[in-house]
Amino acid sequence: MIIINTKAYRKGVGKDLEQLVKTCTEMVDPENLIFSVQPEDLLRLEETDVEVFAQHLDPVEPGSHTGSILGEGIVEAGASGTLLNHSENRLESEQIKASVEKAKELGLNTVVCAQSPEECREFKEFEPDYIAFEPPELIGGDTSVAEAEPEIIEEAVEASAPVPALTGAGIKTAEDVSKSLEHGCEGVLVASGVVKAEKPGEAVEELVKGL
Numbered sequence: 449m450i451i452i453n454t455k456a457y458r459k460g461v462g463k464d465l466e467q468l469v470k471t472c473t474e475m476v477d478p479e480n481l482i483f484s485v486q487p488e489d490l491l492r493l494e495e496t497d498v499e500v501f502a503q504h505l506d507p508v509e510p511g512s513h514t515g516s517i518l519g520e521g522i523v524e525a526g527a528s529g530t531l532l533n534h535s536e537n538r539l540e541s542e543q544i545k546a547s548v549e550k551a552k553e554l555g556l557n558t559v560v561c562a563q564s565p566e567e568c569r570e571f572k573e574f575e576p577d578y579i580a581f582e583p584p585e586l587i588g589g590d591t592s593v594a595e596a597e598p599e600i601i602e603e604a605v606e607a608s609a610p611v612p613a614l615t616g617a618g619i620k621t622a623e624d625v626s627k628s629l630e631h632g633c634e635g636v637l638v639a640s641g642v643v644k645a646e647k648p649g650e651a652v653e654e655l656v657k658g659l
Contacts, residue, residue, distance in 0.1 A: 449635025450625070450655055451559065451580075451614065452642050453484040453503065453531060460643045465489050468648055469496055475649040476656045482529070484559075487517050490525035501529040501559070504537060507546035519554045529557030529577070535584040545574045559614065559637075565600065568607035580614040580637045581605075593617040594627040605632035620651070625658025 452472070454460025459468060469483060473496065483493065484501040493500050502525075506516040522530065532547050533539045539547070544560055551558045558576040562568045568579050581604035583593055593601060593615055605613045615628045616637030628636050638655065645651035 449482065449614070450480055450652070450659070451482045451484055451501070451531070451616075451635065451637045452652070453534070453616075453637060453639040454486070454489075454643050455503075455536070455639055456486060457640070457643045459648075461486055461489055462492070466492055468643065469493060469498055471649040472642070472652045473498060475653040480656050480659060481652070484531045487522055487525065487527075490522060490527050494526050499528050500526060501531050501557070502527045503531050503534070505530040505532065505547050505551055505556070507543065507550040519550050519556065523554050523556065527556065529559065531559050531561070531580075532576070533561045533571075535561065535563060535582060541570065544571060548574045548576050561637075562604070562608075565603045565607040568604045568613070572608050572611040576611060578614050578634070579604075579608040579611050580616055581608070581633075582616040582637065584617075594619065594624040594631070598627060598631055601628065601631040601633065619655070622654050622656075622658035625655050627658075629658070 478497040482499045487502045502522040504517045505519050508516045533544050548558050559578045559580050560571045560576040561580045563584050612634045614635045615633045619636045619638045620641040642648050642651045
């Protein structure tokens with residue numbers, strides 16, 4: 449599993465997002481990919497073969513919640529899951545728990561991001577579908593977590609069990625992916641390595657070789 453988080457990169461929103469997805473899926477089987485996108489872009493991918501997650505979800509019911517990301521709305525827009533607690537959008541523990549519960553009510557898959565094995569251990573109690581371990585100091589950098597801290601990946605995997613673990617931060621090569629899987633992860637979370645790549649199709653093709 450490779451989750452491509454498009455964040456709010458210029459190349460990952462609007463018409464540029466459509467082109468990014470087209471380019472990537474021309475190079476690899478869409479079944480290997482999940483795109484985590486801005487909620488307003490979910491409908492843009494409605495006619496594609498890729499699975500899409502919303503980058504956030506607020507644990508609110510339909511009603512007076514201006515500015516909230518409504519779970520019912522992202523379901524109707526085609527999302528199959530949501531990415532929660534990314535290091536760029538950190539949540540309080542109770543909000544993570546409530547968001548996971550709301551997602552479960554709606555049949556959405558959940559990926560909860562954690563910055564340490566200790567957080568992996570805490571968040572698994574909320575029973576998300578996956579925990580994504582990402583050391584914040586390596587996000588967006590040139591050195592991957594698989595290269596810099598392979599031993600801590602195993603620690604995070606053990607701390608997450610029985611919830612399946614993913615890892616991310618600096619993942620750019622097939623070797624990064626294969627090492628992550630060797631250390632017990634079921635997939636990886638990537639962003640700039642694909643979205644900001646000069647040739648994103650080739651970048652994602654390289655990553656899939658590691659699966």
